[in-house]
Amino acid sequence: MSAPIQISGRTRSIWLTQLSLAGAVVVIALMVMVLAPALFGQPHFLVGTALVLALTTFTIGAPWARMPKNAVIAIPFLDAIAIGLLSYSTDLRLGFLWAFPVMWAGMHFRVPVLAAMLGVIGVLIGFDLFYGSASNTALRAFVVLSTLSFIGITAHLAMRQVRASRRLMVRQSRRLHATVERRSEQERRTNEILNVVDIGVARVTTSSSTLSINSTYARLYGIDPRDPEQPARSVEYSGYRGMPVPPSDRTLARARRGETFHDQRVWIYTIDGQWRTLSVTAKRLRSSAHEDETILLLVHDVTAVVQAQRDRERLAAIASHELRHPLTVMIGTAELALEDEAMSPKAVERFQKLLDASERMLEMTQQMLGPRSAVRSGTVVEDACPREETDLTPILVDSVASYEQAGHAKDVRVSLSTSGRLAAVVDGFRIRQVFDNLVSNAVKYTRAGGTVDVSAGREGDDVVISIADTGIGIAPEDLPRVLTPYFRTAEAKKTAGGTGLGLGITQEIVHAHDGVLSVDSVLGEGTVFTVRLPAPTDARGSEGTA
Structure with a gap:
């Protein structure tokens, strides 16, 4: 099957312009044939037609695409x-047909060509x-020529405006493209950037449409990106092996309603048969007045973190439970x-x-099993310390x-130098733990x-306290990590045993009291x-007065 012939826009324009004139001439010739057939006896009319x-x-037949442009x-x-x-020596006033070639010259050629056309017609x-x-007069000839001149000029100016608009549209089209x-x-x-991060990302609008999702979100929820x-x-659940979350309460549905939330914990059962724990956050993005409100969903897979936290809590519970019996025996024997x-x-x-040491240890193990304990970074620290104004000197x-x-x-000589009463708002039991850890490490x-x-x-x-x-x-290279849980320097491992937890616990207790622990070595x-701890407000005022 042969391919269709491609016709250029220029060729089509030439055809339409000439066919318009030909159509008018054919209609006139038919009317003359019916109403004034004698005109066909005049050679100039017949030759013109x-x-x-x-x-x-x-x-119609000329290959304009291969011919010179002019x-x-x-x-x-x-x-x-x-x-x-056609119009020679007739009273039909066929000179109006000159409007066709005049408009052609005015619309598609420069002013000299239009002037030449008007000159030929003149x-x-x-x-x-x-x-x-025919009864032609000079005034009639002038009117015809003047009218054709105005038609040509008007057509030329209109086409210039059209070409200027076209060039502007082309430039704007290129700029827009x-x-x-x-x-794009x-x-x-x-x-590409979002697809390489391990955080699920989804953009949704309040008109209930999902604009885009990255590969992590698609993988977690089993969606074709x-x-x-x-x-x-992948279905969301309210807890591990719990009940499915109703469709209207799932994170995506809530985001589509325009809700925002932070660290919403959900569990999903993936299409490959795994339970995953997710932390989902919904944030509102700025939108223009004519755009729907956009919500950004950020999904963090915290399964490993939650599992590690459970393992540490289980280990802390086992350790504290196993320590309670020997400590009770030690306390009873000492009493x-x-x-x-x-x-x-x-x-x-x-x-x-x-x-005293055994009772403090027993209290710590009981707190590890208590509902207020929280395991963070391998250390066990209470979420809230029962603080009261305390004199640190007797504890020290x-x-x-x-x-x-x-x-x-x-x-090893151990000495203490204090300056009388040192008041601070602290949990005395925990601060004693700080002092014990630091002094015991120094002696060790x-x-x-x-x-x-x-x-x-x-x-x-x-x-x-120093x-x-x-x-x-x-x-020097170990100083930035010395307060990290489980970290021990090579020299410390050679000198004495230990777990590397003591300084991490100490730092968390000090931070819980709004204090600062620093080290120089x-x-x-x-x-x-x-150790720097804030003094009570009244103690600051009394010192300033003194």
């Missing part, structure tokens, strides 16, 4: 001559005026020993310290005294003959830990 038809036939100029000039023959009118037999291309490229790059409007195959009146004062002091004195014996056994990592100096005082609006030792120190020379 035949010339228009011949030019039309040539116009070759078509000859057609309107020959048409003007043919019309001159010559033809003059020839008819002087040599024709370039803008669309840039927008930006959207493509944005989609090419058709985001299809229903999700029985203290009832012996024959015991020496030194032994009584030692058993009392053992009893008792803590240092608890480790003097351990220091004496290692030939200080070699024989070293010192551990504990000092406390006021600096401005803060209570400052624990300085002459121990093994910390390398030189490898091989020693370490200084500093």
